[in-house]
Structure formats: C-alpha cells, structure tokens
Amino acid sequence: MRICVLSDVHCKYAAETASDRLNEELTLSFLKESIGKYDLMVLNGDIFDLWFDWKYTIIKQYFPILRRLAEIGENCCRLILTSGNHDFWFNGFLKTYIGIEIHPEQFSLQADGHKLLFTHGDLHTVNDLRYKIFRRIIRLPLVKGLFSILHPDLALSLGRRMSRSSRLRKVSHLLQTKKSAGLVRYAQSQIQSAKYDIVCMGHSHKPQVRELSGGIYVNSGDWVVHHSYVEIIDGNIDLKTYSKGV
Numbered sequence: 001m002r003i004c005v006l007s008d009v010h011c012k013y014a015a016e017t018a019s020d021r022l023n024e025e026l027t028l029s030f031l032k033e034s035i036g037k038y039d040l041m042v043l044n045g046d047i048f049d050l051w052f053d054w055k056y057t058i059i060k061q062y063f064p065i066l067r068r069l070a071e072i073g074e075n076c077c078r079l080i081l082t083s084g085n086h087d088f089w090f091n092g093f094l095k096t097y098i099g100i101e102i103h104p105e106q107f108s109l110q111a112d113g114h115k116l117l118f119t120h121g122d123l124h125t126v127n128d129l130r131y132k133i134f135r136r137i138i139r140l141p142l143v144k145g146l147f148s149i150l151h152p153d154l155a156l157s158l159g160r161r162m163s164r165s166s167r168l169r170k171v172s173h174l175l176q177t178k179k180s181a182g183l184v185r186y187a188q189s190q191i192q193s194a195k196y197d198i199v200c201m202g203h204s205h206k207p208q209v210r211e212l213s214g215g216i217y218v219n220s221g222d223w224v225v226h227h228s229y230v231e232i233i234d235g236n237i238d239l240k241t242y243s244k245g246v
C-alpha cells in the first residue's frame with residue numbers, strides 16, 4: 001500500500017505574508033504531484049489554520065486546495081483527516097463534497113503487516129493544562145452553535161485572532177521540547193498497550209523518525225517551515241522534504 005501522511009500545513013484563508021503565499025504555492029504543487037500516486041492520504045491535523053463550514057457557506061479561499069484534494073480522491077486514493085487544534089469544527093462539507101473521512105481523534109489501520117496509528121497529538125502534550133481546558137470549551141456544541149450564527153466575515157476575523165494569539169504565545173524552547181516529549185511518550189504507550197508498530201503524529205512541527213522499543217514514532221513535521229511529509233510504501237517509512245519540480 002502507498003500511504004502519504006502530512007500535517008500542520010496551516011493553510012490560511014487570508015495569506016498575509018510572502019511566506020504564507022509561498023507555503024500555499026508549494027502545498028498546491030505538492031498536492032498536484034500527488035494525484036494518482038497514493039492509495040491512502042492521511043491529513044493528520046492542522047491542515048487548515050482555521051476551518052468552519054456553515055449550513056450554506058464555505059470559505060472560498062480554500063477552493064484551490066479543496067479542488068486538489070478532490071482530484072486526489074477521484075484518482076482512487078482514500079482520504080482521511082484527523083482533527084488538529086486549528087481545524088476541528090467540521091460540519092459535513094468535506095465528507096459530502098470532497099469525500100474526506102473525518103476522524104476527530106485518531107485513525108488506525110492494518111497494512112502490509114503493520115499496525116498503524118495516526119493522530120495529531122495536541123491531546124498528548126504534557127504540562128499543557130491551560131490548552132486542554134481551552135480545547136474542551138471550544139469543542140462544546142454551544143460554542144460551535146454561537147460561532148455558526150455569526151456572519152462568516154465576523155466569525156473568521158474572530159477565529160483568526162484566536163488562532164494567531166495561540167501561535168504567538170511565547171513559549172520557551174525548553175517548555176516546547178518538554179511538551180513535545182509527551183508525543184513520544186504517548187506513541188510509546190500505544191506501541192506497548194495497543195501493539196501499534198508505527199505511530200504517526202504532527203503538532204510539534206518537527207519532522208522526525210524515531211525508533212522506540214517495539215515500534216516507530218514518526219512526526220510528519222509541517223508546511224510552515226519544513227514542507228515535510230511521510231511516505232509509507234509497502235511498510236517502508238520515508239520522511240521527505242518537498243521542493244518544487246523535484
């Protein structure tokens with residue numbers, strides 16, 4: 001089986017800087033090259049910097065990436081999306097119109113003699129109580145309902161402010177490393193208790209393949225700095241960096 005995993009693309013509905021535009025261009029060109037190349041593509045969280053689909057409305061700026069994903073799906077590739085901490089308010093558009101299966105927490109699969117687990121990772125960081133409380137609140141049906149009755153332009157500018165403040169919050173390098181250690185710890189626990197032998201995560205934005213006892217932890221990195229993704233072809237893991245036209 002040919003599997004592609006990517007996460008933390010942080011696609012923005014309003015590109016603000018030259019680097020935002022470059023990231024978007026690289027993402028689109030990568031997705032174009034992926035058409036017909038894989039049997040399964042796992043979008044492992046934070047693909048969109050902010051996602052919401054209203055009853056009759058979607059965010060038009062995401063049309064280019066959605067079009068590419070639809071083309072990948074039409075070419076016999078199963079599309080899976082796990083929620084991240086930036087994209088979790090899905091209302092059926094991706095499933096109905098693009099054919100993407102949504103898995104809010106995690107997705108698992110047996111293929112080529114391996115037991116694979118895919119999850120974004122934001123739930124498994126350590127020393128992150130403040131975020132975990134916020135995560136609970138933001139996912140309450142009441143909060144989602146209130147967001148849905150706002151005019152989309154207003155809702156998005158509000159959402160953008162929230163998303164930006166969470167990104168700019170000053171976190172020391174040491175604390176960041178400590179938090180990310182939770183991802184590896186979670187992977188190790190899943191390898192031991194649930195007998196997965198490949199655990200794919202994102203969230204840390206640090207591309208990594210690490211051998212643990214009994215299995216492998218893989219982090220697909222991000223498309224903000226690294227433009228990294230993971231290929232698992234017939235069970236062989238390859239962490240790659242995308243550059244256009246190569």
Ligand SMILES: [Mn+2]
Nearest residue numbers: 046084085203
């Ligand atoms: Mn994340």
